[in-house]
Amino acid sequence: MKIIAVAASAALLLAPTTSLAQKNGAKPDFTLEPNYGSVRLETGFTPDPWTKSILAGGSIPASAARSGCEGSVSAAPDLQLDFEAGTLDLTIKAMASEDTTLLVKTPGGQWLCDDDSGGGLNPMVTISAPSDGRYDIWVGTYNDDMVQSTLQISELGGSDSSDAGAPNTDLEPNFGSVRLRSGFTPDPHVKSILAGGSIPASSAKSGCEGKVSAAADYQVFFEPGSMDLTFLVEASEDTTLLINTPNGRWYCDDDSGGGVNPKVLITNPQSGRYDVWVGTYGDDMVQSTLKVSELE
Numbered sequence: 001m002k003i004i005a006v007a008a009s010a011a012l013l014l015a016p017t018t019s020l021a022q023k024n025g026a027k028p029d030f031t032l033e034p035n036y037g038s039v040r041l042e043t044g045f046t047p048d049p050w051t052k053s054i055l056a057g058g059s060i061p062a063s064a065a066r067s068g069c070e071g072s073v074s075a076a077p078d079l080q081l082d083f084e085a086g087t088l089d090l091t092i093k094a095m096a097s098e099d100t101t102l103l104v105k106t107p108g109g110q111w112l113c114d115d116d117s118g119g120g121l122n123p124m125v126t127i128s129a130p131s132d133g134r135y136d137i138w139v140g141t142y143n144d145d146m147v148q149s150t151l152q153i154s155e156l157g158g159s160d161s162s163d164a165g166a167p168n169t170d171l172e173p174n175f176g177s178v179r180l181r182s183g184f185t186p187d188p189h190v191k192s193i194l195a196g197g198s199i200p201a202s203s204a205k206s207g208c209e210g211k212v213s214a215a216a217d218y219q220v221f222f223e224p225g226s227m228d229l230t231f232l233v234e235a236s237e238d239t240t241l242l243i244n245t246p247n248g249r250w251y252c253d254d255d256s257g258g259g260v261n262p263k264v265l266i267t268n269p270q271s272g273r274y275d276v277w278v279g280t281y282g283d284d285m286v287q288s289t290l291k292v293s294e295l296e
Helices: none
Strands: 038-042 050-056 079-084 090-096 099-104 111-114 124-127 133-141 147-154 177-181 189-195 218-223 229-235 237-243 249-251 263-266 271-280 286-293
Touching: 038 050, 050 090, 050 133, 050 189, 050 218, 050 249, 090 099, 090 133, 133 147, 133 189, 147 189, 177 189, 177 229, 229 237, 229 271, 249 263, 271 286
Parallel strands: 038 079, 177 218
Antiparallel strands: 050 147, 079 133, 090 124, 090 147, 099 111, 099 133, 189 286, 218 271, 229 263, 229 286, 237 249, 237 271
16 A cells, blocks of 8 residues: 655655545535544654544545545544644654554645555654644544544654653543442443553553553542452453552553453552553554453
8 A cells, every 4th residue: 555645745646536425525624623622732742652542434535635545534633733843743643453544634735644654554644844733633444444543643753662752641541531439330340442552661660561652541540448459451462551550659560360461459559540551562552451340
């Protein structure tokens, strides 16, 4: 598959496609309210990359915005970025366990798109000498299915190195939060998590394995009783677990849950917020199930 545009000056096109939605005049509409809100970033922002969980896909061909762009997207942008540029390039990348595409409208009105430039099946658009202003971003798929993905925005080229930042407890969690108190039912509490990211878990605690996103995947606000608290992840591939407790202590694990599943047992848990990351060993995002229990 071909790169359509990976810089503001790129102009490589593929043959256009046609669908019923396109024939009916439906096209990506940057005037609509973005599905996942907006963010304002200025050059030098931290952590870098900035990340956001996005449910990719839609029913409108990306080619309705620019001939040759791949995949199907929603009518509204998935994210609106208000960016104050510096001297660095701006990189926008999506990571998912399935094939996704990117569509970006720049402040100057140019449409950019990409399929696989981010490695594997991950799309990436790099904008040289970016302008100040609003960037409308869509994450697409190749069929009608919606795919959980993580959008990354970076001035460091989408680097997966340890210089890319560190897990940040101040960021909004990718998959929301829950309040539990001792004796909660059902036990275990379960949550689907798309595991992985670009930041080494070891940047939070030396010796921790795997790569995670900047933002926590999930937050658990817990009111304890007399029982211990267990976090367990189940997935078809190898995952890792990173947790920050209410007193700021970091826990991590790789395979204590059996097989390649990670598990963290917290004895005499404190009342407060537990930030939870689920990591992977490569660049791929992995669908997993997080379980929180007092009975494990």
